[in-house]
Amino acid sequence: MNHFEYIDGVLHAEGVSIPEMADKVGTPFFCYSTATLERHYKVYADAFEGLDATVCFAVKANSNQAVLKTLGNLGAGADVVSVGEMRRALRAGIDPAKIIFSGVGKADAEMREALEADIAQINVESIPELVELNRVAIEMGKKARIALRINPHVDAKTHEKIATGKAENKFGIDWTRAIEVYRDAAAMDGIEVTGIAMHIGSQLTDLTPFREAFTRLAGLVEQLRSEGIHIRNLDLGGGLGIAYQGETPPLPDAYGQMVRETVGHLGCHITLEPGRLIAGNAGIMVSRVMYIKDGEAKRFVILDAAMNDLIRPTLYSAYHEIIPVEEQGEEDVQATVDVVGPVCETGDTFGKDRKLPDDLKAGDLVAVMSAGAYGAVMSSTYNTRALTPEVLVKGNNFAIVRPRQEIDQLINMDQIPAWLGNE
Ligand code: LLP
Numbered sequence: 001m002n003h004f005e006y007i008d009g010v011l012h013a014e015g016v017s018i019p020e021m022a023d024k025v026g027t028p029f030f031c032y033s034t035a036t037l038e039r040h041y042k043v044y045a046d047a048f049e050g051l052d053a054t055v056c057f058a059v060k061a062n063s064n065q066a067v068l069k070t071l072g073n074l075g076a077g078a079d080v081v082s083v084g085e086m087r088r089a090l091r092a093g094i095d096p097a098k099i100i101f102s103g104v105g106k107a108d109a110e111m112r113e114a115l116e117a118d119i120a121q122i123n124v125e126s127i128p129e130l131v132e133l134n135r136v137a138i139e140m141g142k143k144a145r146i147a148l149r150i151n152p153h154v155d156a157k158t159h160e161k162i163a164t165g166k167a168e169n170k171f172g173i174d175w176t177r178a179i180e181v182y183r184d185a186a187a188m189d190g191i192e193v194t195g196i197a198m199h200i201g202s203q204l205t206d207l208t209p210f211r212e213a214f215t216r217l218a219g220l221v222e223q224l225r226s227e228g229i230h231i232r233n234l235d236l237g238g239g240l241g242i243a244y245q246g247e248t249p250p251l252p253d254a255y256g257q258m259v260r261e262t263v264g265h266l267g268c269h270i271t272l273e274p275g276r277l278i279a280g281n282a283g284i285m286v287s288r289v290m291y292i293k294d295g296e297a298k299r300f301v302i303l304d305a306a307m308n309d310l311i312r313p314t315l316y317s318a319y320h321e322i323i324p325v326e327e328q329g330e331e332d333v334q335a336t337v338d339v340v341g342p343v344c345e346t347g348d349t350f351g352k353d354r355k356l357p358d359d360l361k362a363g364d365l366v367a368v369m370s371a372g373a374y375g376a377v378m379s380s381t382y383n384t385r386a387l388t389p390e391v392l393v394k395g396n397n398f399a400i401v402r403p404r405q406e407i408d409q410l411i412n413m414d415q416i417p418a419w420l421g422n423e
Pocket of ligand 1 (some may be wrong): 058061102103162199201225237238273276277334373374
């Protein structure tokens with residue numbers, strides 16, 4: 001459920017009309033809905049009521065300060081994967097005691113800053129990383145609270161680029177070796193073992209792989225306990241999918257129930273790291289039609305947004321619904337079109353064979369739906385296109401939460417070496 005709806009035939013974000021924002025902000029832009037973010041957070045958090053659980057929003061999905069602050073105000077913590085994300089979470093006012101640092105490889109400087117900030121936990125993904133963290137912590141006279149991220153060798157049955165729990169994936173420590181690595185960790189002076197972490201993949205639309213992985217995790221926790229290694233935090237990662245194209249992923253409640261059934265008896269604190277589920281359908285990308293090109297084989301709708309703004313369609317063959325901002329009547333004629341961007345690559349295509357109004361014309365607005373997660377955060381300046389602005393709506397108000405970057409700002413980052421002259 002989201003708050004992007006037609007009101008009197010015009011698409012609105014909550015109480016604000018999209019054309020009104022487009023006039024003020026220019027296109028393209030990302031638009032987020034506060035009510036949707038809040039609703040998703042609450043529905044998800046409520047699914048764990050009665051359990052000792054913290055919802056740490058996966059900052060990688062949407063790291064805008066305004067989004068983080070919106071969620072932080074509701075009590076969300078943060079799952080971060082770089083020192084940059086950690087600083088964003090801290091600056092948005094998120095309590096360090098609710099920040100988890102995940103990721104396959106952390107640099108010394110990142111470990112130092114995380115220890116300095118005294119965040120809740122660092123999730124370690126390999127033995128060399130554990131050894132390094134131990135060294136850094138001892139040097140700083142600290143003990144690093146850690147979880148080991150365990151790879152349960154479970155197929156999440158999602159897109160190959162976002163599956164993380166199989167033996168051939170680069171993530172975590174193989175579950176078959178977990179006990180020995182925990183033994184090593186427990187003996188390290190700079191390490192305090194607090195938890196165990198798992199994240200098997202993203203955009204999962206079935207509970208079965210989660211159930212399999214968490215059951216394996218529960219078994220490990222019991223085995224560790226019998227060895228005197230006490231795990232008090234279970235970090236179950238994120239990954240619950242959303243509907244992009246009519247999928248019917250399990251509801252948070254069913255997910256919560258499965259969590260209770262698989263690990264509820266362990267009496268541990270539980271950390272959850274949802275990203276997409278909170279932000280995905282809380283954002284859209286608004287773009288203006290630049291040209292309609294009737295080719296021999298196809299009609300192309302050429303937008304002013306491109307793959308640099310939203311890379312998911314070309315990177316993962318991801319489907320994003322594309323709708324006209326002016327509502328189409330039931331009687332109106334539809335055309336089958338390819339919706340593309342202006343970047344010089346065939347891959348710069350947002351959707352193939354889509355139905356859009358036959359009379360859609362240059363200057364009209366369209367909305368690319370479900371762009372709130374892994375949208376703006378993955379954008380680039382390819383083709384020297386400035387980063388797209390972001391707007392947050394709340395009720396009848398909206399605010400620009402990241403202004404449009406100036407093209408000159410971008411060019412000015414380059415430096416010409418002396419030998420080329422700097423005229
Ligand atoms: N925790 C960890 C350790 C993760 O690696 C991820 C996502 C999450 C939590 C959040 O997962 P979510 O709830 O959002 O599924 N760029 C890709 C998605 C990459 C996900 C990477 N890890 C996309 O656009 O589909």
